[in-house]
Amino acid sequence: MVSVGIDLGGTGIKAALVDDQGRIIRKKTIPTGAERPWQPIMEDMTGLVSDLAKEEGLEARELAGVGIGVPGTVDPERGELIYACNLPGCRHMPLREEMKKALGLPLYLDNDANVAALGESLYGAGGGQTRCSVMITLGTGVGGGVIIDGRIFAGAYHGGTELGHLVMRAGGEPCSCGRRGCWEAYSSATALIRNARRAAEAAPDSLLWKLCGRDLQRLDGKMVGEAADAGDPVASLVMKEYIQDLAIGLGNIYNIFQPEVLILGGGVSARGEKLLRPLEKLLRPEIYGNDMSKVDIRIATLGNDAGVIGAAALAMQGR
Amino acid sequence: MVSVGIDLGGTGIKAALVDDQGRIIRKKTIPTGAERPWQPIMEDMTGLVSDLAKEEGLEARELAGVGIGVPGTVDPERGELIYACNLPGCRHMPLREEMKKALGLPLYLDNDANVAALGESLYGAGGGQTRCSVMITLGTGVGGGVIIDGRIFAGAYHGGTELGHLVMRAGGEPCSCGRRGCWEAYSSATALIRNARRAAEAAPDSLLWKLCGRDLQRLDGKMVGEAADAGDPVASLVMKEYIQDLAIGLGNIYNIFQPEVLILGGGVSARGEKLLRPLEKLLRPEIYGNDMSKVDIRIATLGNDAGVIGAAALAMQGR
Numbered sequence: 001m002v003s004v005g006i007d008l009g010g011t012g013i014k015a016a017l018v019d020d021q022g023r024i025i026r027k028k029t030i031p032t033g034a035e036r037p038w039q040p041i042m043e044d045m046t047g048l049v050s051d052l053a054k055e056e057g058l059e060a061r062e063l064a065g066v067g068i069g070v071p072g073t074v075d076p077e078r079g080e081l082i083y084a085c086n087l088p089g090c091r092h093m094p095l096r097e098e099m100k101k102a103l104g105l106p107l108y109l110d111n112d113a114n115v116a117a118l119g120e121s122l123y124g125a126g127g128g129q130t131r132c133s134v135m136i137t138l139g140t141g142v143g144g145g146v147i148i149d150g151r152i153f154a155g156a157y158h159g160g161t162e163l164g165h166l167v168m169r170a171g172g173e174p175c176s177c178g179r180r181g182c183w184e185a186y187s188s189a190t191a192l193i194r195n196a197r198r199a200a201e202a203a204p205d206s207l208l209w210k211l212c213g214r215d216l217q218r219l220d221g222k223m224v225g226e227a228a229d230a231g232d233p234v235a236s237l238v239m240k241e242y243i244q245d246l247a248i249g250l251g252n253i254y255n256i257f258q259p260e261v262l263i264l265g266g267g268v269s270a271r272g273e274k275l276l277r278p279l280e281k282l283l284r285p286e287i288y289g290n291d292m293s294k295v296d297i298r299i300a301t302l303g304n305d306a307g308v309i310g311a312a313a314l315a316m317q318g319r
Numbered sequence: 320m321v322s323v324g325i326d327l328g329g330t331g332i333k334a335a336l337v338d339d340q341g342r343i344i345r346k347k348t349i350p351t352g353a354e355r356p357w358q359p360i361m362e363d364m365t366g367l368v369s370d371l372a373k374e375e376g377l378e379a380r381e382l383a384g385v386g387i388g389v390p391g392t393v394d395p396e397r398g399e400l401i402y403a404c405n406l407p408g409c410r411h412m413p414l415r416e417e418m419k420k421a422l423g424l425p426l427y428l429d430n431d432a433n434v435a436a437l438g439e440s441l442y443g444a445g446g447g448q449t450r451c452s453v454m455i456t457l458g459t460g461v462g463g464g465v466i467i468d469g470r471i472f473a474g475a476y477h478g479g480t481e482l483g484h485l486v487m488r489a490g491g492e493p494c495s496c497g498r499r500g501c502w503e504a505y506s507s508a509t510a511l512i513r514n515a516r517r518a519a520e521a522a523p524d525s526l527l528w529k530l531c532g533r534d535l536q537r538l539d540g541k542m543v544g545e546a547a548d549a550g551d552p553v554a555s556l557v558m559k560e561y562i563q564d565l566a567i568g569l570g571n572i573y574n575i576f577q578p579e580v581l582i583l584g585g586g587v588s589a590r591g592e593k594l595l596r597p598l599e600k601l602l603r604p605e606i607y608g609n610d611m612s613k614v615d616i617r618i619a620t621l622g623n624d625a626g627v628i629g630a631a632a633l634a635m636q637g638r
Binding site: 129131132133148153154155156157158159160161162163165166167168169170177178179245248251252254255256257258259260285286288289290294 | 448450451452467472473474475476477478479480481482484485486487488489496497498500564567570571573574575576577578579604605607608609613
């Protein structure tokens with residue numbers, strides 16, 4: 001059994017033919033043309049689905065279905081993309097209806113963070129432990145996806161699990177959402193860079209200045225890691241405080257969901273063991289009862305393919 | 320179809336025969352004798368079950384089963400009470416096995432906060448809206464119970480949904496769990512009283528002094544409410560700040576679970592509309608997207624019966 005998973009992004013549309021073990025058989029990427037109305041974007045996607053099938057010698061109707069992850073809010077029951085700020089022409093895009101019309105295939109959709117969590121839980125770092133698993137993406141923001149009993153959980157109206165928007169320092173740093181002190185305002189890559197810039201401002205000798213060519217606007221998360229690894233005391237302190245706040249936020253998530261696996265994705269997670277080792281030490285006091293025996297934190301393994309693999313799995317689940 | 324729900328507390332054992340609409344047919348309460356080993360406590364509970372059946376002219380085997388809510392950690396799969404600090408003799412109490420042996424009845428158990436949430440969701444304030452509902456108990460601590468698709472959710476190992484132990488002011492007030500800044504340290508009745516005492520210390524003219532007979536150790540949550548209602552400026556400010564922190568914490572819960580209904584129980588919730596009105600105003604900025612259209616906060620309606628009704632429902636669900 002095979003299905004097609006689509007990752008509809010603001011820059012590219014990536015589609016993949018995926019088997020029922022989460023293995024990519026064939027994949028294709030085309031530019032989104034995000035400024036266009038939804039109709040030609042839809043045509044491109046149905047075109048990708050039939051091309052992928054054809055190239056593998058399959059009729060479209062032999063596919064189990066199509067799954068799509070979208071960067072915005074969805075109504076999974078109606079099969080509609082409601083709103084995505086990076087896709088201005090796709091307001092109330094009737095994905096299910098159009099896919100049915102064009103190829104006679106069932107379509108299932110969800111938010112891209114949720115779909116990536118499904119992919120990682122089933123076929124990536126989660127290794128199929130899906131009684132309850134949580135994926136946290138440390139990128140521009142802090143995103144969350146929760147899998148319960150093998151399926152995406154996103155609240156009663158499918159707009160929940162905004163895990164980056166838990167206030168952990170009431171009255172603290174302003175967050176993009178309008179509140180103050182959200183976890184995202186401390187544990188996103190954006191927050192790491194902000195803190196490093198502030199620290200560098202006060203420390204003209206820091207290696208950070210050298211790495212960014214003396215232009216703090218060009219400082220990125222990787223440079224902060226690099227400076228910390230080189231022993232720069234300013235960057236090391238920034239990184240230490242970042243990991244401390246990450247531990248508080250992950251402790252909160254653990255105390256809510258007590259997941260079998262807590263998966264870290266996104267740019268910051270690329271630090272791998274350099275992140276995990278100090279994190280696990282700082283996490284213990286944050287876990288209710290200080291019981292680390294069941295805590296299992298892992299770095300995501302599917303990278304940019306988590307989206308298409310998770311979307312294909314969604315189609316395979318038929319919901 | 321009827322089942323028996325038992326609320327095993329540190330002071331009393333309450334048992335009720337409940338029908339499949341959550342209506343109590345008959346109920347009995349006896350003292351727990353919490354200092355005893357588990358065997359005589361178990362005998363008392365099986366005795367209560369057969370008495371309740373007999374008094375309604377039923378054979379024990381005509382019951383659907385027995386549900387128990389316990390004030391501690393449980394292993395619902397093995398049907399065991401693992402540990403409850405108020406029941407020192409009940410460590411690893413094999414409830415399911417013993418109930419089977421004594422009366423041939425299936426037994427299901429869960430933590431008392433979870434069971435109360437199930438009762439309120441199905442038959443109390445939740446009115447059966449159980450796609451996702453959350454109950455928060457504002458008492459000595461802040462307890463949480465989460466219902467997803469009509470059933471208790473408590474994490475992969477059934478020790479999650481410790482909703483009172485989300486850090487909302489990192490580094491803030493010490494919490495009974497050992498962390499600092501947990502929601503419980505701001506929104507429990509205990510925290511309300513602590514804050515009122517501190518405020519009164521600095522305000523010898525406050526009405527709070529009069530209400531507690533000039534002994535701040537005797538101050539309770541009700542007195543704080545009473546003083547605020549009477550217009551005492553010190554108590555009013557304490558109450559206002561309490562509701563502000565409650566709004567931040569409930570905003571966090573909403574942003575995670577997006578429940579159909581958010582039920583407030585426990586002593587502080589007895590303030591009813593006086594709590595709800597200011598709370599709803601302060602909640603809007605805490606909700607992701609500031610969208611209050613689906614936010615539905617209600618005061619618990621089953622009172623002390625939530626436990627037996629929820630426990631009976633657990634038995635009726637057969638899990």
